[in-house]
Amino acid sequence: MAFQTLVQGFYEIPVVTRIYTTxxxxxTFAVHLDLISPFQLYFNPTLILQGQIWRLITTFLFFGTIGFSFLFNMIFTYRYCRMLEEGSFRGKTADFIMMFVFGAVFMIIFAFFINLLFLGQAFTIMLVYIWSRRNPFLRMNFFGLLNFQAPYLPWVLLAFSVILGDISNAIYIDLVGIGAGHVYWFLEDVFPNQPNGKKLLKTPQFLRNIFDEPPDTDDYVVLPEDRAGGAAFVWGNANVANNNNDNNQQNQ
Known part of the structure; x- marks a missing residue:
């Protein structure tokens, strides 16, 4: 019975979030069990040009050794990917996939110049950045120590990743993720609303034909991203709280 409940819960996760986090x-576990080697996965332009195309994808899938840092990254990846998919990308799976493609291309271009081997953490930061920009008035608490509004979350995570690992590498990786998220947010949410602005990122129609379904106009309701997965979420001692009262005051 417990196994069936677990399986049912797994399939209730939105499809893109489910596939990417899985x-x-x-x-990462395959590397941990020595089934594959990280040398087969890292980003290497020379080997890619020689035909090892899979490295363009696997560079986003490996998160290092199993430990606190891995667990931390997986929780954030799952949480913010799901909140985006169930929030502003609800019913827009094709647009969500297009965001993945844009972010991946942006990071790969930078990886050519600054020698980044694995980009999974940068991709997580990009998801966090986009979510935080679309929830600017949400108040958050981190490890019971810091209280701040959502747009500061990527910078808090950058500082935290510096504490956890190699300083120079952590800064480069997180800044690439923040850069990708900022460019996407600007092109999608800011520039089209400016005088003479227009939407520059357009999802190909074939993606819409494959992934999007026309919403049921009688029952379709767009839920705020901060409601996805519950009003509050705890990572060990880390707590992100949904302050609905602050949001209501901002809307009044």
């Missing part, structure tokens, strides 16, 4: 966990 791929990240499976790839």
């Amino acid at each position: 791929a990240c966990v499976c790839t």
